[in-house]
Amino acid sequence: xxxxxxxxxxxxxxxxxxxxxxxxxxxxxxxxxxxxxxxxxxxxxxxxxxxxxxxxxxxxxxxxxxxxxxxxxxxxxxxxxxxxxxxxxxxxxxxxxxxxxxxxxxxxxxxxxxxxxxxxxxxxxxxxxxxxxxxxxxxxxxxxxxxx
Ligand code: FES
Numbered sequence: 001x002x003x004x005x006x007x008x009x010x011x012x013x014x015x016x017x018x019x020x021x022x023x024x025x026x027x028x029x030x031x032x033x034x035x036x037x038x039x040x041x042x043x044x045x046x047x048x049x050x051x052x053x054x055x056x057x058x059x060x061x062x063x064x065x066x067x068x069x070x071x072x073x074x075x076x077x078x079x080x081x082x083x084x085x086x087x088x089x090x091x092x093x094x095x096x097x098x099x100x101x102x103x104x105x106x107x108x109x110x111x112x113x114x115x116x117x118x119x120x121x122x123x124x125x126x127x128x129x130x131x132x133x134x135x136x137x138x139x140x141x142x143x144x145x146x147x148x
Contacts, residue, residue, distance in 0.1 A: 013028075014050075018057075035065075040057055070102040100127060102123075
């Protein structure tokens with residue numbers, strides 16, 4: 001990977017390969033919203049290991065389930081030539097009740113010097129101030145019983 005691209009690389013810890021798609025999971029961004037499990041339980045099942053079986057549905061179905069993840073912990077790469085995830089025209093911010101801010105759209109997370117830390121279509125930003133993984137939510141808001 002070229003050095004210029006290195007800073008955009010996600011901190012992917014796990015990959016799961018299926019027909020026409022590779023699912024990427026970044027555990028430190030996962031706050032267990034479980035949209036993926038509700039959308040496609042035959043692929044996403046927290047009760048078994050590995051918890052993602054990317055061969056259990058079509059690439060299109062898996063892509064749709066991944067895109068339901070509001071934190072960006074799940075993403076995918078198509079290996080069949082189909083287009084990847086497209087950011088919408090509008091970037092939206094949606095507060096979760098007593099929890100993080102869910103952003104969707106064309107997102108660049110930058111440090112105070114303006115350096116781009118992450119480009120994404122989905123992120124969950126901490127608004128309680130107690131995350132150990134700022135600026136992302138890590139569920140600490142539950143431990144402190146955050147009220148928005
Ligand atoms: S809002 Fe979730 S850790 Fe702060």
